[in-house]
Amino acid sequence: MDLNYSAEEVAFRDEVRAWLAGNLPRDLKEKVDRYEHLSKEDLLRWHRILAGKGWVAPAWPKEWGGTGWNVVQRYIFEEELGYVGAPPLIPFGLAMCAPVLLRFGTEAQKKRFLPRIYQGEDFWCQGYSEPGSGSDLASLKTRAVRENGRYIVNGQKTWTTLAHYADWIFCLVRTDPTSEKRQEGISFLLVDMKTPGVSVRPLILMDGAHEVNEVFFDDVGVPAENLVHEEGKGWTVAKYLLGYERMNTGRIGESKRQLARLKEFSSGKLNDVRFRDRLSRVEVELTALEITNLRFLDRMRRSGQPPGADVSMLKIKGTEIQQALAELMMQAAGEAGSDEFAAALGRRYLSMRKTTIYAGSNEIQRNIIAKQTLGL
């Protein structure tokens, strides 16, 4: 048993760290440090810098621009991005649409979309949730009817993150409302956001930020060539994506960074034993999660098997820790010196409540573990 990275892995981490130190633009880093809103241009700027280095999509096959890194290197890279305080890489294109196309897409679809995702030319969003279909995703109602070589889409998606930035949306739509198993009537469709009949309405969350939206489809015509995999196989595609290797789900690097910042500006509050002990317990949970994450990664590297329900555990613990840190930061904000910064931390606390709800609520993650791991 050896909990330390190998010499090669340490060298790799140092290489990534050094490059980030030299290439993360100062103004972007300062925005992230101040917990300010990041514009579409901010996000794309960072995306393109990484693309220029050849590091924006490490997990992709090499022929499409992947780095050929193993799972441990990819994990190290992603954690370093979080630890240094880089703007987030928006996952909808890079880590969601692309893996689906790589697995199920036609050659034409890959050639058409993957290079543009890589270069940050197309901004993607995800059309899954609907007003009546949250955790029970398979109940979705957005209808797509095939006629004359195209699908006519009608319906509504909601909680659509960054739809107001997006050029494209990948959607789960119902193509066959009559199929006995409701999962079998669902298809995976790529829709150009500029198509007539697509409209976006902002949903403002309690932190005042515009991040999510409602997306309406009103007789939207989508070329049939934008169907991914077969008609009626959309659920298979969605399930594949759930099991896709996402070993940074715990967001360890990001949380380590928040913990370090919290300790920095709350030093006065550390004399308060009650506060100090709450902070220590979060630190212990985070340390444990980092090792748990590495244990899973090590197992995955040896077995070559996808992580399965392990990801659910990382999501549950990771988001609980992120929320606990955000809450402690808000409570210590008075120590931080500036009212503006304290207000940003307050907004961040509000915003982070979403983490245990999004991407499969933590209750759904528990259902997954109960079923897949425990056989209940």
Add this chain to the structure above:
Amino acid sequence: MNFDYNEEQQLLADSVRRFLQKDYDFEARRKILASPEGWSARVWSQLAQMGLTGLPFSPDYGGFGGGAVDLMGVMEAFGEALVVEPYLATLMGAHLVARAGSAEQKRAILPAVVEGRMKLAFAHTERKQGEKLGVVGAPIADKLVVSSGSRLFLADRADLKMKPYRTMDNMVAADLSFSRDRAEPMPGADQAVAETVDFATALVCAEAVGAMKFACDTTLEYLKTRKQFGVPIGTFQALQHRMVDMVISYEQARSMACLACARVDSAANAAERSRAVSAAKIKIADSARHIGQEAVQLHGGMGMSEELKLSHSFRRLTVAAQQFGDADHHLARFASL
């Protein structure tokens, strides 16, 4: 990076587990508890034959020169089986002799421990000077290492006045009074105690993780077989989610036990070692309480029953949470390092 046991460690853990499954099932353990001695000399000699009493000691004395990571799988197996023989007490005593004893003391004691001929205990916690409390293994130890002020002494059991009893988790223990007159001083001291207590704390973490594993496994099994309202109670989401949280708690605790054992073996300095051990003990204490309490609750009335092994695991977990300092103690130490 590698989180598996190496081949030797795995073989040892497997053979210990096989031995315990065969010769130390719940019924066998019940008989040991019912005996006046409260431990089994036969089991002890088999542990010695498997090399366990020599594992962490120098080959100079017949040992195998192992560390905490080498012992981790053994301690997990002990925790699953709820071994009551005072193995850790003997390891602690010998660990101290190896670090603080004179050459002569080492020669007299370590080979005897390795060969299974001698049992030790460490008397440390005191109510007031000379009165040591809750010394696990004391009533059956041949010799005891006793701290007094900042010094360590070796004493024969026969020279100590003892009040023996069984602890909540059925270990033999005693309160005792000690005077330096009839004891042999040991030359080393301070750092040795800190090292040994951290070493033992890491091992208790591993042992507790084993007990947690049993509690989780047996509860999951119960959820699948116990029927109410015509269905297995494991079909109820309220119980499924609590079971999932127990398993997550176990995985997190096991990660911290790995950290503690690894750092005990190879930390760059004492502060790094102690900080890792305290962090681990905080998590193990929290998880021991959480998993123990939930396992009993999910078993319903059965969980309270003396007849079920789980209730004994609960007692072990309750004691382990407090052994060598509870979560509050280690939170204070963690923050101070």
